[in-house]
Amino acid sequence: MSFDLECRNLTKRFGGTTAVDDVSFDVPSGSFFSILGPSGCGKTTIMRMIAGFLEPSSGDILIRGKSVLDVSPNKRPVNMVFQHLALFPMMNIAENIGYGLRRQGMAKAQIAVKVDEALDRIGLPGIGTRKIDELSGGQKQRVAIARCMVLEPDVLLLDEPLGALDLKLRERMKVELKALQAAFDTTFVYITHDQSEALVMSDTIAVMNEGRFEQMGSGRDLYYRPASAFVAGFVGDSNRWAGRVERAEGNVMQVRTESGLSMRASAHDRAMGVGDAAQIFVRPEAIRISTAADDLAHFDNHLSGRVTNLLFNGAASRIVVAADAEEIEVNLPQSGEFAALSEGDAVHIGWAGDQGNCFAAGSAP
Template sequence: MHETPDLECREISKNFDNFKAVDNVSFSVPQGKFFSILGPSGCGKTTLLRMIAGFQKPSGGDLLIKGRSVVDVPPNQRPVSMVFQHLALFPMMNIGANVGFGLRQRGVNKTDIKKQVERVLQRVGLGGVADRAVSSLSGGQKQRVAIARCMILEPDVLLLDEPLGALDLKLREHMKIELKQLQSEFNTTFVYITHDQSEALVMSDQIAVMNHGVFEQVGSAKDLYYEPQTAFVAGFVGEANKIAATVEDVSGSLLTLRTEQGRPVKAIAAAKGLSRGDKAEVFVRPEAVRLSRDEGGTAVNGGEGLVQSVLFNGANSQVLLRDGQSGSEISVALPQTGEFRDLTQGDTVHYQWEPEQTRVYSLG
């Protein structure tokens, strides 16, 4: 039996004069899923979220929640709630009053409000703090109060507009895990927008990568990372070495290219539609590149490199090489074996990667 999705957008678009901010976007989110819209500033993700919330009216298309069109439904009558980046908590109200605000607007009696406020505060790990001032809370606690204020209204869909953007780095890392746990606890559909790929990759069941008003690809974190369908997705999700090249030969699934600096590159399962003479972009993940002190190995891609710098970041340390033949720069993730712990600027090493680790996209 086909289950009606909690949220469905059908060819939704939004124009501002001659500018198309959202261009015929279609997607659906099943009940209880964490769906993220990931993209750079200005790609249209906030406009899309505001249309779902009802703050902006689409120029075309349809929006359905639980199978019912809400295009003409006012924001306060839609079964959605929204958490903003700056949370918008009321400083003159205590925590309980903030959380119960929506119920008061609905005319719920004080006794029921008090019970429901305590119940939802318990679920976000803040039981017994209803009488405290908002100013007494940490950044992470304020985040949970903002979510509690939304969840007490039992929305079908919770919209989150870059809610971690105002937090410091350490707290953001903690809240990524906590938000996913809260979403599972409430089993409510979350639609989350962000420009931070790590937030989307860690928390989401499905991610839509948005660029210039359209969805470039929708899939799981692993789909987007290991099987990017476009050059934009390959470059935006995760880190990658990007190399300009020209196709020299296509033989079944094996593609032979030559970089602008003259180095050959081979790829397997390359992007479709490429033929001899085409200009292309080659993407290789830093962790796909292997280092060795001596020349050798069976990989057909790679060469000799001079260490330009070593970027120590614990488990995510990298080394930046300059290819001895072409002069191009290659970023390599350092293995955690300790073998290259003493690597320093000016050292010469050999690097290589497999054709299967190479992603190629047409520039045409």
């Protein structure tokens, strides 16, 4: 496998603060790689080092096998799309896309050919003479990417480029960005704090926390097999309980929560034992709901309670169930029986032990 980008033991310190702490990763050629994490975790610092705007305190950055540490930003085979796009309002679309080519001294006729090709690839043929302020937010996004891609970078860096868009347009642009990446067959390195953006678009995601990568893998890996309490709490939504292990059976832990519930979950640290502080995470969609207790008796974990809140969001609606001093979020099934639930109704909930993730107590978002 060939790699367009390799970062080796990358570290960046600002005075006594370590923003990026000995991070190493490889990005395969032609892939969509995302760095996902909360504000201040170090993801933008990594991108700025790759682009050449910051110099690492230590470590190395290789693009197509060659170190770029001594290469100035304008000479690196990378380009960058910023959150606010930085399109030139005084230029039309074709002039914006061809700006970098003009700076390189390319002939006008050749620029025109390349601009037309780029407009075709972003799905906006024949609109080169239009002004930037005549475009929608999504069209501006595509023009900003085309302006970078006509320069044929080895790696395109994207710094939270969907952050300024409204919710509906952001949802559509997730799909369009992935399609554009495939159309240009260029390696994308994308940073975001939005887990949905990363999960929808990425081939590989690195979850970052306090200057380090907590876990790197596919969206499915991160969602269904989180490697740490931080990843379990940050990627997707989860019910979370703190407690202590009261029984350990291989990779299954029986945990007594602080409110007195006893729960079984899959352990991610075989060194955990009886008496250890633990955290359990269970996703709302893993929990089954019924109006009859017998329907759920076969589950490792089953509780009775009452509906305290209805969180209507169409197909993504949830209910909150109060059970033994705990409030538990459960995805609301779309069948007519459950659509008629209302606050105060008695219900039963249950889930399998292997649907819960148990970690040693520690920091989580």
